Every structure is written in structure tokens, then in C-alpha cells.
Amino acid sequence: MAEVVEFRVPAGSAQTLLVWGLEPEPGLEHSLFSAFSKFGLLYSVRAHRNAAVAGPGYYAIIKFYSAGDASRAQRTCNGQRLFQKSPLKVCVCTKQKGFQQQVLALNSSKCQELANHYLGFNGWSSRIITLQNLSGFDGENEELGKTLQKRSVKYLCAVEVTLPNHGVRTRGVALGEADVENGEDPLEFVTATRRVQKLAVGKALSGAFQKILLVVLENGKVAVEYNSSQEEPTDFLTEEELKGLVQAPSSLIGRGTDRNSEGLAWEESCWVSFWFLAL
Numbered sequence: 001m002a003e004v005v006e007f008r009v010p011a012g013s014a015q016t017l018l019v020w021g022l023e024p025e026p027g028l029e030h031s032l033f034s035a036f037s038k039f040g041l042l043y044s045v046r047a048h049r050n051a052a053v054a055g056p057g058y059y060a061i062i063k064f065y066s067a068g069d070a071s072r073a074q075r076t077c078n079g080q081r082l083f084q085k086s087p088l089k090v091c092v093c094t095k096q097k098g099f100q101q102q103v104l105a106l107n108s109s110k111c112q113e114l115a116n117h118y119l120g121f122n123g124w125s126s127r128i129i130t131l132q133n134l135s136g137f138d139g140e141n142e143e144l145g146k147t148l149q150k151r152s153v154k155y156l157c158a159v160e161v162t163l164p165n166h167g168v169r170t171r172g173v174a175l176g177e178a179d180v181e182n183g184e185d186p187l188e189f190v191t192a193t194r195r196v197q198k199l200a201v202g203k204a205l206s207g208a209f210q211k212i213l214l215v216v217l218e219n220g221k222v223a224v225e226y227n228s229s230q231e232e233p234t235d236f237l238t239e240e241e242l243k244g245l246v247q248a249p250s251s252l253i254g255r256g257t258d259r260n261s262e263g264l265a266w267e268e269s270c271w272v273s274f275w276f277l278a279l
Contacts, residue, residue: 003068003216005118006227007111007209009104010043014067016093017074022047022058023084029060031083036062039076040069041117043110061093065114066216108202111209118214118222123165126205129158130243131197134175151180153192157200158234158242161208166224172207173234173242176200207232 010016017036022028033045043063050057064070070092078090106114115124134154154177162169176199180192211230215223234242 001218002223003066004225005065005114005214005216007106007114007206007212009106010063010065011103012067013093015043015064015070017062017064017070017090018059018093019062019077019088019090020050020054020057020059021086021089022060023086024058025084028058032060032062035077035082036064036073039073040064040066041114068216105206105210108205108209111206114214115209118216119163119165119224124161124163126159126161126208128201128204129160129171129239130156131158131201132156132243151189153178153180153189153196155193155196155200157197157204159201159204159208161205161212163212163224168212168224168226170208170211170226171235171242172204172210173232174200174203174207176203211235 019032022032025031028047029045032047033042036042036045041064043065045060045062047058047060050059062070062073064073074090074092077088079087081087132155134156135152154175156173156175158171158173160169160171176196178192178196178199180189182188211227213225213227215225217223
């Protein structure tokens with residue numbers, strides 16, 4: 001059966017493994033990563049000390065992008081010693097009834113990692129269509145003709161992602177912004193400008209990847225579909241129109257975050273499952 005992989009933080013229970021019976025050792029998360037990454041690309045590996053009710057030792061939450069990879073890892077590793085003396089217990093996390101996990105977009109670095117894994121390093125490319133300085137455009141940095149000491153830096157970026165082997169092109173448009181406490185300090189202003197430019201590019205790149213669906217077939221081959229549900233008004237603009245978005249309303253501009261959220265609430269839900277298993 002084919003499986004759809006999105007450029008989003010894995011939130012499904014079928015993609016998440018709970019590992020317990022772990023013995024304390026230096027570099028525990030590294031050992032877990034080495035053992036489980038053999039089955040597929042991992043989003044995250046997090047090891048935690050057991051609660052008092054569960055006794056000494058550690059447990060871990062391991063997130064795969066693919067539910068199929070997670071299932072193979074569970075079947076193969078459950079009851080095995082792997083890197084320690086005692087056997088591990090591995091199960092697929094059970095989602096608690098009534099628990100809803102927020103679905104978050106992957107940050108730009110995770111998007112590139114996922115694309116490289118399934119499409120290959122030469123299977124995709126990206127380019128910046130425009131990177132425009134919006135700082136002070138709305139006059140918020142000026143008052144009665146005087147420049148305020150505290151300045152705001154804003155950059156608008158539009159990025160295009162191309163998958164030549166699949167004939168797919170997507171765009172992402174995003175705004176990066178930050179306040180500069182001392183706007184009269186040239187070094188601080190330049191540093192903030194570079195940081196905001198990088199943020200805007202990263203958010204736009206992430207936005208472009210959100211419109212791509214990877215369809216992983218049983219034979220391991222990957223097909224690609226365009227995710228029309230993620231379309232934005234800017235997708236229908238020409239490049240010249242995109243470059244003229246300086247006065248675009250905020251509804252046209254992607255404001256998705258480029259942070260790497262680890263879904264801690266979901267890990268807490270898995271811990272509840274582990275607590276019941278330990279009893």
C-alpha cells in the first residue's frame with residue numbers, strides 16, 4: 001500500500017515509537033539514532049528518565065516520517081538487545097482518546113533533509129524569486145520626522161521549489177521580521193538584517209515544500225503530487241507581480257514559523273501510554 005509523506009512534523013501515532021527498558025549510558029540518544037535510523041529517516045529521538053512509578057531506567061520517543069518505517073523498526077527491534085545487555089521493549093504509540101496534536105510545518109532545514117532522502121540531492125532545486133526590504137515601508141519607524149531609536153527590520157521573500165523529474169513547481173512567500181533595540185548601532189542593525197533575511201528565506205522555502213506530497217510506493221519508488229489544499233493567492237501571480245508585493249496585505253503573506261517544534265504534548269501522551277504499560 002502506498003503511503004503519503006508530508007513536509008510536516010510527524011504527528012500520527014503510527015509514526016511514533018515508544019522504547020522502554022533503556023539502561024543509562026553516555027550518548028544514549030546517539031545509540032538510539034544509530035539503531036533506528038537503519039529503518040528510515042528519523043524526525044527526532046528523545047530519551048527521558050523514567051518517572052518514579054516506573055522504576056529506574058530510561059524511555060525514549062522516536063519519530064519517523066513514515067509509518068511503514070516505524071512499523072518495520074518496531075517488529076524488528078522489539079525484544080532485542082541492540083546496543084545494551086538487556087532486551088528493549090518497543091511499541092507503536094497509542095494515541096489517547098480525545099487528544100488532538102497540532103500539525104506543524106517542518107522548518108526549512110528539515111524540509112531539505114526530507115527532500116534529499118526521498119528525491120535525492122539532484123532531485124529538487126530552489127531559487128529566490130525576490131527578497132525585498134520592507135523595513136520602515138509603513139512609516140512605523142518614523143514619528144514627526146524623527147527616526148526612533150528602536151527600529152523594526154522586515155524582509156519579504158518569495159521562493160520557488162522545482163522537482164524536474166516530476167514536473168512540479170511550487171512557491172512560498174513569507175515575511176521575516178525583528179526589532180532592533182539600538183537602531184543607531186550599525187553592527188547591530190546589519191546583524192539583525194542578515195538574521196531576518198535568513199528567516200524570511202527559510203519560511204518561504206518551508207511554505208513551498210508544504211505544497212508537495214510524497215507518495216511512497218510499496219516498491220520503494222516515490223511519486224509526487226501537488227497539494228492544492230495549501231494553495232495561496234500568491235501562487236497565481238507572475239514573477240513580476242511577486243516582485244511588486246511591497247504593499248501586499250498580510251493575508252497574502254505566509255507567516256508560518258520556521259521553528260523546529262518537537263511536539264512535546266504528543267510525547268506526554270505517549271508517556272501516559274508507557275505508564276499504563278509499566279503497571
